[in-house]
Amino acid sequence: MASLKDLRNRIASVKATQKITKAMQMVAAAKLRRAQQAAEAARPYAQRMESVLGNIAGAISGGPDAPLLLTGTGKDQTHLLLVLTAERGLCGAFNSSIVRLARERALSLMGQGKTVKIFCVGRKGYEALRRQFEKQIVGVVELRANKGVTFADAQAVADKIGAMFAAGEFDVATQFFSRFQSVISQTPTAQQLIPATFEAPSEAASGAAAVYEYEPGEAEILADLLPRNLAVQIFKALLENGASEQGARMSAMDNATRNAGEMIKKQTLTYNRTRQAMITKELIEIISGAEAL
Amino acid sequence: MATFPFELVSPERLVYSGSVTEVIVPGTEGEFGILAGHSPFVSTLKPGVLTIKGDGAPRKLFVRGGFAEANPAGLTVLAETAIPLAEIRAENLAQMIKDAQEDVEDARDEATRASRQLFLEQLKSAAAAIEADSRTSH
Numbered sequence: 001m002a003s004l005k006d007l008r009n010r011i012a013s014v015k016a017t018q019k020i021t022k023a024m025q026m027v028a029a030a031k032l033r034r035a036q037q038a039a040e041a042a043r044p045y046a047q048r049m050e051s052v053l054g055n056i057a058g059a060i061s062g063g064p065d066a067p068l069l070l071t072g073t074g075k076d077q078t079h080l081l082l083v084l085t086a087e088r089g090l091c092g093a094f095n096s097s098i099v100r101l102a103r104e105r106a107l108s109l110m111g112q113g114k115t116v117k118i119f120c121v122g123r124k125g126y127e128a129l130r131r132q133f134e135k136q137i138v139g140v141v142e143l144r145a146n147k148g149v150t151f152a153d154a155q156a157v158a159d160k161i162g163a164m165f166a167a168g169e170f171d172v173a174t175q176f177f178s179r180f181q182s183v184i185s186q187t188p189t190a191q192q193l194i195p196a197t198f199e200a201p202s203e204a205a206s207g208a209a210a211v212y213e214y215e216p217g218e219a220e221i222l223a224d225l226l227p228r229n230l231a232v233q234i235f236k237a238l239l240e241n242g243a244s245e246q247g248a249r250m251s252a253m254d255n256a257t258r259n260a261g262e263m264i265k266k267q268t269l270t271y272n273r274t275r276q277a278m279i280t281k282e283l284i285e286i287i288s289g290a291e292a293l
Numbered sequence: 294m295a296t297f298p299f300e301l302v303s304p305e306r307l308v309y310s311g312s313v314t315e316v317i318v319p320g321t322e323g324e325f326g327i328l329a330g331h332s333p334f335v336s337t338l339k340p341g342v343l344t345i346k347g348d349g350a351p352r353k354l355f356v357r358g359g360f361a362e363a364n365p366a367g368l369t370v371l372a373e374t375a376i377p378l379a380e381i382r383a384e385n386l387a388q389m390i391k392d393a394q395e396d397v398e399d400a401r402d403e404a405t406r407a408s409r410q411l412f413l414e415q416l417k418s419a420a421a422a423i424e425a426d427s428r429t430s431h
Contacts (some may be wrong), residue, residue, distance in 0.1 A: 212364075213332065215337075223336060235304055
């Protein structure tokens, strides 16, 4: 049986751990608010971009000159999986659920005889995929851990991917990230980036689109905007990921704090019982000693 | 004067939103002014100065990369970079021009070189415009 001193030490160490998890939870809560604001601030840009592109793409996609970013290469032999994860752990199942989704997709594509290439953004995803897909990983980008994501980060990733596509290194690109729903719920999501997909403009919107004047021509605008759209989509995913990460960390740390609390309670109980037992034992010893006289 | 709703959006935030009387936008094929009731129109941007005229003094911003969309509901400008002229520093611009210069030198084929050269020229003229503006306003 553990001595009183051991028990006291153990309680003190659990208390220290609880303090850390509590602090991490509060930091995550503050960061979550900022991440959510950033995600919200970016929404109008992505929405407008999508609606304008949807309009133009609808008008032009049938043509033979439609850019490859929109129509694809016409094959789907080589797939690029863009896996967006966090730089740090201790955030529940956040990283592993994104990785699991990507891994399942990679295995099923390989099962169909396709070539798979993996591009990791964020250290955690790379660490998790490195062992199994050593040969498939074609690139890794690490984000700076403490700063929020900036558009320049997304732009850098998009430039790399755009260059790879231009060089004909893959046919289809899909990004994996976690969509933020609430603090307790984040959904790992796969989104196809290349060929670009747009929600078909509604009847009213396409009617309005017909009278737009384009300067320069529609094809030039499309050629200019599609690479930008790639960056915008990645930026949006990174922001969603940022909010999801903080949300996941917040609830994970909340759980950890609660578990630590329970542990402290249990150990304090054991400590008191042991103490009580020792006092009783000493009393018995004294009384029986007195009686023997 | 008639006003119309105008929004200037960058990927990171909504930079400007409000009622204005006129906006002058640096389009790829030349600057153009948008007044209330402009016909539906989409144009890409070149790097340059965007001027917002409404109540009070006109506000000027440096914009780069993106497009403008005018429709009966108002004008929306999506720009990758949008910085008020007052906050812009000469060395930032110089850095941008230097980067563009290096891009031109790095270009491997003729078409990329031409498009990057064009971008560099546009950037230079924008820088000149900004410098002229800061001299008149101080």
